[in-house]
Amino acid sequence: MAASTNLLDTKTVSLNDILGNGKIYRVPLFQRDYSWDEDNWEDLWNDLLYAYRHNEPHYMGSIVLQSIGDSERQFQIIDGQQRFSTLSILALAVISFIRELAEKGLEPEANLERVDILTRQFIGQKDPASLTYSSKLFLNENNDGFYQSRLIQFRPPVAVSKLSDSEKLLWNAYRFFSARLREMFTNKPDGTEVTQFLTHSVADNLRFIQITVKDELNAYTVFETLNSRGVDLTATDLLKNFLFSLVSKSPSDLAVVKTQWKKIVDAIGLKKFPIFLRHYLNSRRELVQKEYLFKSVKQIVKKDSDVLDLLDHLESQAYIYNALSSPHDDYWKTDKERRSW
DSSP states (O other), X not given: OOOBTTTEEEEEEEHHHHHOTTOEEEOOTTSOXXXXXXXXXXXXXXXXXXXXXXXXXXXXXXXXEEEOTTOSSEEEEEEOHHHHHHHHHHHHHXXXXXXXXXHTTSSHHHHHHHHHHHHHHHTEEEOTTTXXXXXXXXXXXXXXXXXXXXXXXXXXXSOGGGSOHHHHHHHHHHHHHHHHHHHHHTTOTTSHHHHHIIIXXXXXXXXXXXXXXXXXXXXXXXXXXXXXXXXXXXXXXXXXXXXXXXXXXXHHHHHHHHHHHHHHHHHHOTTTHHHHHHHHHHTTSSOOOGGGHHHHHHHHOOSHHHHHHHHHHHHHHHHHHHHTTOTTSGGGSOHHHHHTO
């Protein structure tokens, strides 16, 4: 993919490069929730162990960032939030491990200093008034509260059973990495080696292809390009974020849009939604090619009322669209059969 000053900037970076210079990353409010599970954590842990034991770089794939306004330090994470979130949780587990060593009287001054340095490097700065940390990473609307108030403050949840499914995954990820660190460093409890594991094997040796775009349209173009090369990205999420953002100032409209969006996606299926949307647009205007799908949506959806109109049309057409592939679909029942429901 060729870099263009008008479209994007592409470069290979380490985790240290990503987190340096006071950069802040935000998962779009309406991006999907945290969803990695133990299989994903185990795969990542094994990759980290390999990098640790062989002192070799490990490539983590591409991340797509969108700069916020004219800032060179604030970005939305268009693709990569699961990796960002998980690596942040790993860093928290390392910091907690070192803090426990200090509390046990093992090099307390040195280990507390390590805790402070690592927290500023990987998590955020401490506010001098509240003495709480201002995060480098902000998750979506459903997960950020738990991340900010519990995880980065090292406060266990009051009742794990009352957490949402994604919050449980965040909490279990923290427990998973904490357990692996204890197994790995039980015989080396001085804080030095576990610090080097995070600052070198993780932060220096993990490499990403960082793609930075300027706006949603360019982000969608990148999504389509990467998808054509076999990368499983969530173009539907990007469309959802755009539509939701237009109505986000009205809680009532947002609630309606969320409910209606779920009905449509449940009816069509998450992966099939971009195909359905393209067919819908092609039935009402000139032929829309796949790479111009998002641009076409932005041309017809410019304000909150446009979002409501579009979703009304999409919902009505979704049931017909599904019925066309099944002669036994409920849509084809006679009026008499429908009245008997």
